Amino acid sequence: MALSSGTGLNVALDKTSSQTSTAAGGDASLAVDGNTDTDYQAGSCTQTQDEADPTWRVDLGQLFMVVKVVIFNRQDCCPERLNPFNVHIGDSDQVSKNPMCGGDHQIDVTHPSVDIACDGMEGRYVGVSLPGPSRVLSLCEVQVFFGRLRFK
Template sequence: MSNGSDFDQVQKTTQSHRLTIEEVLLPEAGVNVALGKTAVQSSICSSTHGCHGNIPVDASRAVDGNTASDYHDGSCTHTTEEDNPSWWVDLGQPYAIGRVTIFNRMDCCPERLNPLNIHIGDSAQVSENPRCGGDHRLYVKWPSISVSCQGMKGRYVGVRLPGYRRVLSLCEVQVFSGVNIALGKTAVQSSRNGWSLGNPRSAVDGNTASDYRLRSCTHTAGEANPSWWVDLGQPYAIERVLIFNRMDCCPERLNPFNIHIGDSDQVSDNPRCGGDHQIDVNRPSISVSCQGMKGRYVGVRLPGFRVLTLCEVQVFPGRPSLHLLYAVV
């Protein structure tokens, strides 16, 4: 009976008002929605411009699923030297974008990418779309940067280098849907190292910089089973947890680590997401699938007498298959 009443009410509403519906796809948070999609760039470097004529450098190289960072492997894009070079991918329809991960060229010239802008919107002209943040900078010793875009909506995701006579080379661009629900939430850790740096909220400040000296990483004292946790404010079904490690020193300290999810503010009382996790110490981040585990608190704990440092923790909930935003006007 209630279903019929609801339908009747919608029918009456639509007869006297205009119903505006916006469809925004929210696929699973861990899915790269750019993979294999149509990509374009503002120019293509060729032998005429000094590039190797037998190495493919077209825009599709950044969405081929290959993150290899050596240009000579044939999986990186390359524009000519030009003003404001740009690259963009057509996702086919609008998505709510959680983050964009960019893989840089590392065999040569990694500094060329700095600074960069990310644009998201429904225009095929990159610069006409809103920017995700401001000028982003990649730490040139590491192959990738992950930028949070907090649900910005759009069909096109673009990378643009502002300035004169610049060259844009991208080895992969990954686009993930979903919103980081840990951002700006209350965070706690089991101890502090006694210095002014290392605050627990540094892991939920939106800054994924992996150099501790930049004041965006946590730091406990050396202790038994050090832990850090974030209060999401209410229970969520957690699809994925993304952890950014410290890279200027001691990246091996994080191994092994446990992730706990549940409704207790005591980390170890909550169930574990998987077992002992290990991060590749040559990579700044690790993404751990938690398959919809439910809880208000998400924690990271190091078993044993250890020191815990986290440069960012991002938490992504499970998906609804299609999100309908509507307004009756």
């Protein structure tokens, strides 16, 4: 059964999260703490080391039909580092093994957030990946919203 109740509830809030590495105190849990401050110095953003194909993921704890993922990007520095990025949704705890919600996404670096429509994709895990060598992934908040109830 995939759960849902509209788009008003962020089901990623305070859920278990992880990323491929951690740098400068940017723990993965900071992207699901409810704080959308886009200034890294405020202590609300994640950061990986400079690496190939860095990823971040959240375990929603159960299957959801995801209709939208909202990503808050750093605005104090280097907002362009997020581009391009991918959103993955599925049942594997390995981000890259899950289907992508759309293709490569871009964020307008002058805006603090971007909404990614995912059309009710089902999954327990929602991940963000940066394809390519020598990338740093930094997320200030990731919100996951789900759609209507569906029984399997």
